[in-house]
Amino acid sequence: MTIIFEDLSKVKLSEKLRSFVAVGAASLTGLVIRKLKVGQGGTLPGRVLMALDPKSLTYLSRDVYSLVVSGTNGKTTTTAMISHILSNYRTYSNATGANMDFAIAFALSQRPTVSCEFSKAREIGVFEVDEAYLPTVAESIRSKVAVVLNLSRDQLDRNSEVRMVAKRWREFFEANKDIKIVANCDDPLVTYAALASKNTTYVAAGCSWNLDASSCPLCEAKICFDSTSWRCQSCDFERPEPTWNVSLEGDIYHEKQYQGRMNLSIPGKFNEGNALLALAGACALLNSIGEELDVKSSVVALSEFSGSGGRFATYCLDQFDGAMVRTYLAKNPAGWDALISTILASSKKCKVVMGLNANIADGTDTSWIWDVHFEELTDRFPEVVVVGDRRYDLAVRLAYADITPILQEGTQIEVLKGLELDEGTEVIYIGNYTAFFELQKELAN
């Protein structure tokens, strides 16, 4: 039986009922998880939802104008920046960082089902998507825009090779020409994928890691990099001209028009790149629905953005002496290298603590830490405190970089609170995925 509902959608009754039951069961699971405080409630409820209603992504995303964000590093931050820019709209997002199809389905299932005063307002979806899931998710939710950040080695024990991901994106972009691509032209692998579409906006978002793009994805010859550009030394594969860029002083330009000055409250050169992609992404999404983004006010709004899920957040360790810790998340060599540059850019007196785990979510092979350029830290930080299940791996790596590792056992919060600090010294903590979220949980308690 097909029924026409108030929203004029024609849906089979069985489908509507199925979705209703699935959403109910998922919401209940989420509620229980949050009550029991065993998680953020984004993963299991989503799995329940998809198991009961495999087509839920398509069904639940109807009438939502969606944008997806994908890439190896910066997904959560860029997604949160876009939501922040579009906060005047009714937006849905998987803000917890769970980024596979089921998590996005669950985020969408939290749309109110009854019409309300906003019913005429545009509904917007801003979703971060795991690199491998980008084609499936973007297709299922009929995404209008895909923002693609960067691609580099990450969790090689379970992920496909980086180039396979780039190839799959390329095939998808080629077959789906309606999707507006917003791509970081400083990353050759992202560009390789984005070039398959004529509908691409290029953004000069920066890319300090190019070890995975040293050979051309088209002809395998060497790619030559200089400080601002790159090109294949054999074929005509080269960096496309961007329409969004930011000057060394932080002046933002779109199609050569000045848009304001970058003034983020979170650190890191790479976050300026994320912010530029967020502006370009938000702009493209609004264009796709016939509206225009006020870029200048969005630039101002971004200066108030304070990070997402504890990334770049500072916490007070001890209420008496006011010692602070700033927490950074980095999951792979490109991420660690970017944070190492960030730490070195600050002249503050600080003590560095590093946490390394190798759970399934982290990747169980820690070999990648040998690709991180810890040597950059040696002069300024002759000692680093190491914690986490795989602290011995990290200790050996640091020792070979002539940094003395201080091995510490116990929970990370105990280690942080037990640090002897000179006055005015800030603690910088860098952890990989599960180490970082373990600490966030400890800090929240």
Added chain:
Amino acid sequence: MTGSNLTLDVVLIYPDLLGTYGDSGNALILKKRAEFQGMKSTIISVDSDEKIPTGGDIYLLGGGEDGPQNYARDLLARDGGLMSAVDQGAVVFAVCAGFQIIGESYVDSKGDIQPGLGLLDAKTSRMPKKRAVGELVSKPLFDMGQQYLSGFENHGSGTELYGDTQPLGRVVAGVGNLDSGEYEGAVRGKIVCTYMHGPALARNPSLADFLLYSATGTHPLLHHSVDDLQRLLLSERLAKVVRS
């Protein structure tokens, strides 16, 4: 090692093609351990558009993605530097994809049989079961001051040895060269190969010293604090595998 026995040149081959799994760390470990012994050591990193020098002491080949594997083989065959160095008695340490391409033949990402460089009596073919991914522990078959070798393997093809190529170790946990076999790695003269990432020499300092001895004829004399850390890492890894 040139003349005076005081220098060690470590040649890292094509880190841009064969450097995906952190194996470049092996070069740093060899250099530093040579320095602990009072030698002067240099890492010569050779990108895919550069010529391989023939006067190095230890040549390193790492793991890489399937695509660049054929390209690296073509370049190595055309360059000829590695083969000349081997003829002159250089040490080679090859890991995973590097191990596969220096054998007689291997299978590429399309499933085609490709000729290797023929430095080893070893043939690599697709393993019938799924990819071997996880901790790999073996008992070395050579005297090297370490009872067990530990690493992380991640490979879809397996390697069969024959002729005068010997395995490096007998597998205690994990898959190793073949899922139907019991051995890990390969040794032929001064060529040593393994499926162990980690990188291999981070967890296995004795294997590093075995390569250094092979290249210089000198045994490690000094105890260094980093040895203690590496032993801690090795025992933590071994305990973890035994428990699971």
